[in-house]
Amino acid sequence: MNQRSTKEIYYADYLQLERLLSAQTPESRRHGREAHDEMLFIITHQAYEIWFKQILHELESVLGAFAVTPLDEHSMGVIVARLERVIAIQKVLNQQIDVLETITPLDFLDFRDYLIPASGFQSVQFREIELRLGLGVHVPQPVTGRLRSEDVAYLREIASEPSLFEQVDAWLARMPFLKFEGYDFWESYRQAVMAMLAKDRRSIETNPLFSDAERSAQLAELENTRRKFDYLLDPAGFERLKAQGMFHLCQTSVLSALFIQLYRDEPILHLPFRLLSHLMDIDEQFTTWRSRHALMAQRMLGSKIGTGGSSGHEYLQETVDKKRIFKDLFNLSTFLIPRSSLPALPKRLKQSLDFHFTGERCS
Ligand code: HEM
Known part of the structure; x- marks a missing residue:
């Protein structure tokens, strides 16, 4: 019989x-004035860190699967399932704020000063999640002096590795949907867009409810939209959209993502569509957490500075929109057109859509 099976677990x-249950030591106890609520404060943070560990475990496997080029078709289902798990954990993390908010601001003050200068600022796992997802691509991530030198070195190493954002960018750029045996999908799309905009223009021009000023404003807005569509399809124009911060992905990737969104009913595009949706969910859950955490900090501290020395609520509120990672995919909705206006795909293109995404990487 196997030796190991005889040992009872x-x-x-x-x-x-x-080990786990002896790792909660309130600072207030050490100072001889134990604050009842500090136990909850510690346990909540520890629960966060344990979930962060699980998120990183999932992300590392997703990054590993993406590192294989061309992407193994079989791993797509696993990638999607693991990202779904990350989202489920994020929902728990958002709910945990409810538990933390049972600490009242006055009770928080019983132990707050003992924590200085420690802060969630110094959560290395949180920073690692941000970097693994791709935050460094959008906002240069200063690895701050508030961290120990070994943590700074560790995070620098993580920052030098390809993030999920970069891997998704490369994967989308390799998709073969842009031109197909003489059929230029994007030319058909452009014509469909122009027809849609012309219809919109007619309805603005003939709408009796608009005053002249309102009509001019609507037409100017329509012209603005038309310009954006032009920019999207033109390499030089696209650089403008990038400069405006609308996109960080390369143009071929944005167009592939748009194609997936538009034709997600094609069976072969179901999983890629779910993948893109999950990336948006992850971004949305993260943004929700940042926003709730900022509100909670304001509730606890008002306009006091944080224990880590930032401006507190003001700093946290700024990060809510600044630290979006997959906002490109949200911005893509600008370019969706109704199903009824979509160009029908040639039969051979429909048949040949496959998961063999090979070809050029984006530059
Ligand atoms: C009473 C509860 C909490 C308060 C009042 C609070 C307050 C703050 C404040 C003011 C900051 C800004 C940095 C500073 O100056 O300290 C911060 C940052 C941070 N906190 Fe909290 N926090 C609380 C709970 C938590 C929990 C439970 C976590 C979970 C790990 C957490 C994670 C973080 C993270 C990751 C940052 C850095 C955010 C960034 O730079 O984007 N906080 N917190």
């Missing part, structure tokens, strides 16, 4: 509960 040993 004991619940507490397997989970190392002795």
Whole structure:
């Protein structure tokens, strides 16, 4: 009989509960004025860090699957399932704020000063999640002096590795949907867009409810939209959209993502569509957390500075929109057109859509 199977596993040993449950030491106790609520504060943070570990575990496997080029078709289902798990965990993380908010601002003050200068600022796992997702691509991530030198070195190493954002960019850029045996999909799309905009123009021009000023404003807005469509399809124009911060992905990737969104009913595009939706969910859950955390900090601290020395709520509120990672995919909705206006795909193109995404990487 196998030697290992004879050893009985004991619940507490397997989970190392002795270590885990002896790792909560309130600072207020050390100072001889134990604050009841500090235990909840510690346990909530620890629960966050444990979930961060699981998120990183999932992200690392997703990044590993993307690192194989061309992407193994079989891994797509696993990637999508792992990202779904990340989203489910993020929902739990957002709910945990409810538990934390049972600490009242006055009770928080019983132990807050003992924590200085420690802060969530110094959560290395949180920074790693940001970097793994691709935040460094959008906002240069200063690895701050508030971290220990070994943590700074570790995060620099993570920052030098390809992030999920970059891998998705490369994967989208390799998709073969842009031109197909003489059929230029994007030319058909351009014509469909122009027809749609012309219809919109007619309805603005003939709408009796608009005053002259309103009509001019609507027409100017329509012209603005038309210009954006032009920019999207033109390499030089696209650089303008990038300069405006609308996109960080390369043009071929944006067009592939748009194609997936538009034709997501094609069976072969179901998984890519779910993948893109999950990236938006991850971004949305993260943004929700940042926003709720900023509000919670304001509720606890008002306009006091944070224990880590930032301006507190003001700093956190700024990060809510600044630290979006997959906002490109949200901005893409600008370019969706109704199903009824979509160009029908030639039969051979429909048949040949496949997961063999090979070809050029984006520059
Ligand atoms: C009473 C509860 C909390 C308050 C009042 C609070 C307050 C703050 C403040 C003011 C900051 C800005 C940095 C600073 O100056 O310290 C911050 C940053 C941060 N906190 Fe919290 N926090 C709380 C709970 C948590 C929890 C439970 C977590 C989970 C790990 C967390 C994670 C973070 C992270 C990751 C940052 C850095 C955010 C960034 O730079 O984008 N915080 N917190």
